[in-house]
Amino acid sequence: MQLDLDGLVARHPAAQPGSPAALRGLDLKVEAGEQLAVIGPSGAGKTSLLQVLACAMQPAAGRLRLGGQDPWALGQAARQALRGRLFLAPQVPPLPPRQRVVTSVLAARLPALSLLRSLRALFYPDDIPGAHAALECFDLGDKLFERVDRLSGGERQRVGLARALLAPASLWLIDEPLSALDPTRALQAMATLTGTARTRGVTLVATLHQVDVALAHFPRIVGLREGRLAFDLPAAQVDAACLARLYAQHEHELRGSAPAGLPEPAPLAPQPVVMHCR
Ligand SMILES: Nc1ncnc2c1ncn2[C@@H]1O[C@H](COP(=O)(O)OP(=O)(O)OP(=O)(O)O)[C@@H](O)[C@H]1O
Numbered sequence: 001m002q003l004d005l006d007g008l009v010a011r012h013p014a015a016q017p018g019s020p021a022a023l024r025g026l027d028l029k030v031e032a033g034e035q036l037a038v039i040g041p042s043g044a045g046k047t048s049l050l051q052v053l054a055c056a057m058q059p060a061a062g063r064l065r066l067g068g069q070d071p072w073a074l075g076q077a078a079r080q081a082l083r084g085r086l087f088l089a090p091q092v093p094p095l096p097p098r099q100r101v102v103t104s105v106l107a108a109r110l111p112a113l114s115l116l117r118s119l120r121a122l123f124y125p126d127d128i129p130g131a132h133a134a135l136e137c138f139d140l141g142d143k144l145f146e147r148v149d150r151l152s153g154g155e156r157q158r159v160g161l162a163r164a165l166l167a168p169a170s171l172w173l174i175d176e177p178l179s180a181l182d183p184t185r186a187l188q189a190m191a192t193l194t195g196t197a198r199t200r201g202v203t204l205v206a207t208l209h210q211v212d213v214a215l216a217h218f219p220r221i222v223g224l225r226e227g228r229l230a231f232d233l234p235a236a237q238v239d240a241a242c243l244a245r246l247y248a249q250h251e252h253e254l255r256g257s258a259p260a261g262l263p264e265p266a267p268l269a270p271q272p273v274v275m276h277c278r
Contacts, residue, residue: 001032001066001067001085001086001170001203002029002030002031002032002066002067002068002203003028003029003030003053003065003066003171003205004028004029004030004063004064004065004066004068005026005027005028005029005052005062005063005064005065006027006063006064007025007026007027007061007062007063008023008025008026008027008028008052008059008061008062008063008064009021009023009024009025009026009059009060009061009062010022010023010048010051010052010058010059010060012048012057013057020226020227021060021227022045022048023045023048023049023059023227024045024226026045026049026062026227026228026229027229028222028229028232030203030205031203032170032203033197033198033201033202033203034203034204034219034220035197035198035203035204035205035206035218035219035220036204036205036206036218036219036220036221037206037207037208037214037217037218037220037221037222038050038205038206038207038208038222038223038224039207039208039209039214039221039222039223039224039246040223040224040225040230040246040247041225041246041247041249041250041253042250042253043226044224044225044226044227045224045226045227046175046207046224047091047175047176047207048227049205049207049224050088050174050205050207051088052064053066053086053171053173053205054083054086054088054173055071055072055079055082055083055086056088058072059072066082066086066171067082067085067170069082071083083111084111084168084169085111085169085170085171086169086171086173087108087163087164087167087169087171087172087173088173088175089160089161089163089164089172089173089174089175089177090160090175091157091175091176091179092156093156093157093159093160093163095148095156095159095160096148097147097148097149098147098148098149099147099148100125100144100145100146100148101131101135101140101143101144101145101146101147101148101151101159102125102131102132102144103125104148104159104163105131105134105135105159105162105163105166106125106126106130106131106166107163108163108164108165108166108167109127109166109168111167111168111169128144130166131144131166132144133165134162134163134165134166135159135162137162137165137192137196138158138159138161138162138185138188138189139158139185140155140158140159140162143159153180154180154181154182154185156180157177157179157180157181158181158189161174161177161189161192161193164196165192165196169202170201170202170203171202171205172193172197172203172204172206173205173206174193174205174206174207175206175207176207176209177189177193177206177208178190178208178209178210178213179209186210186213187213190213190217191217193206194217194218206218209253211243211254214235215235215238216235218235219235220232220233220234220235221233221234221235221238223238223242223243223246225246230242230245230246231246
């Protein structure tokens with residue numbers, strides 16, 4: 001799916017009056033099947049960008065086109081149909097705690113099913129081999145019939161990512177997919193997502209805190225800072241100077257993930273420990 005943002009401004013409905021908008025005049029064009037990583041310091045607007053692309057937050061100004069359509073000019077039914085072609089994986093996947101993993105994973109297919117088949121699928125998983133194959137890609141094949149609330153945080157995150165493989169979507173919006181994963185699983189998850197998206201021609205937009213992972217796995221890197229585009233470059237052109245500017249005053253967020261060439265941030269001064277006694 002093609003994406004086109006032109007001077008896009010977005011503000012969270014619950015934001016304090018007078019506070020700056022989360023996205024402040026963003027221009028971005030993404031061709032169908034492209035893969036890009038969005039990086040930037042905390043609060044830069046990375047998650048807000050995914051929410052706008054997922055039609056979960058309406059822009060306050062500017063232009064948004066998804067697959068050539070303005071989602072907010074469509075009627076509710078048409079917008080819902082468009083949402084069915086998008087897959088958003090939030091940082092913490094909203095998995096019902098008492099549900100079996102198989103049902104949670106297959107729920108990704110609900111947008112493609114009729115109401116009757118959706119209801120039936122909640123009680124009788126209709127493609128157990130398909131769910132198993134998706135889970136296997138994230139090393140979770142043995143958790144097929146486990147209850148979601150018995151999974152670790154990292155396993156839940158991987159279940160959330162496995163859903164992408166079953167979703168009938170041509171745009172994957174993946175928010176911080178590695179926040180709860182160990183380094184080996186993180187690399188496996190990245191390779192699965194980028195490889196599958198490439199094979200299927202799915203457009204992939206992922207936000208990442210791990211700059212080294214972003215540079216290694218994505219051909220295009222978008223740097224966001226204070227809701228604005230800091231740069232939009234091929235990964236090979238993102239150098240230490242770009243990153244130093246992007247993370248200025250937030251150097252500690254690059255700790256452990258900066259590529260070679262970026263100066264090591266100064267060590268943080270030891271902080272006093274405050275004990276709260278009753
Ligand atoms: N639900 C919300 N209500 C009000 N303001 C919000 C909400 N979510 C985010 N914001 C504000 O929008 C701005 C951008 O936040 P966003 O979560 O998009 O940043 P981010 O780059 O994803 O940060 P992080 O890396 O910490 O997840 C911040 O100033 C934040 O305080």
